[in-house]
Amino acid sequence: MKEWITGRNPVFEVLRAKRRQVFRLWVAQGVQVKGRLEEILRLAAARKLQVEQAPRSQIDALGENPQGVALETSGYPYPPLDDILALARSRAEPLFILLLDLIQNPQNLGTLLRTAEAVGVHGAVLPLARAAGVTPAVVSASAGATEHMLVAQANLAQAIAEIKQAGAWVVGLEGGPGAQPPERVRLDGPLALVVGNEGEGMRPLVRQSCDLLLRLPMRGQVDSLNAAVAGSVALYLAVQARTAKLSTPNP
Secondary structure: OEEEEEOHHHHHHHHHHOOOOEEEEEEEOOOOOOOHHHHHHHHHHHOOOEEEEEOHHHHHOOOOOOOOEEEEEEOOOOOOHHHHHHHHHHOOOOOEEEEEOOOOOHHHHHHHHHHHHHHOOOEEEEOOOOOOOOOHHHHHHOOOHHHHOOEEEOOHHHHHHHHHHOOOEEEEEOOOOOOEOHHHOOOOOOEEEEEOEOOOEOOHHHHHHOOEEEOOOOOOOOOOOOHHHHHHHHHHHHHHHHHHHHHOOOO
16 A cells, blocks of 8 residues: 655655655655755665656645655555564663554654654554554654654554563553552563553553553643653653663662
8 A cells, every 4th residue: 555755854764764665756846955855855866766846736735734745655564563572682672662552643643653762662562443553644743753663553452461471561651549650660671651542541451451550740730641741751751760770880
């Protein structure tokens, strides 16, 4: 299945990552070739990619704020969960994985995957159905970070069981009374962080599969955070804990 990726950063990252087949590149007529667009054309030439001048209106119809550039590609290449586990082993790092339970808003999914890539998560897992996948809108929302991430699709309960067998703790992000504050949750070892649906949180079976539940402290008048914001904060708490552990000398 072919799709169009738009926007200069997303197009640049698709070309730089070299994980997809690419078919043709449209550049708006009359656009100035400089900066990121110049880099895109350099990468396109290296891959002998066909570049076509197209009316800006034709490119604008393909996506939100395409910035005068559109790339026709193959669909997102979802790897198996085993590839994510293998990546952590190859780097000799404690597993660090993000599981997203029915995130449906493409902007939220893109933000979470962008944060995950920034903090060095080995991969993310999405459900097989009823959730947003890595669509062009998600690629755009992530500024192209998806192209450098291993994002698998799987039955989450089965994935959690496999991740536990690999030695990781599974921590669910939850605002309820049974959840623990960050200072009482170990985040510095092999870890799978679960972020639930924007409105309903984690499904019961996924919640029950978690080893621990993590609650972010809320000290203002608002009693909850957007799923993408909460997940991003939790990811940075985890990377902070992992970094602190690495910098602590052995006794």
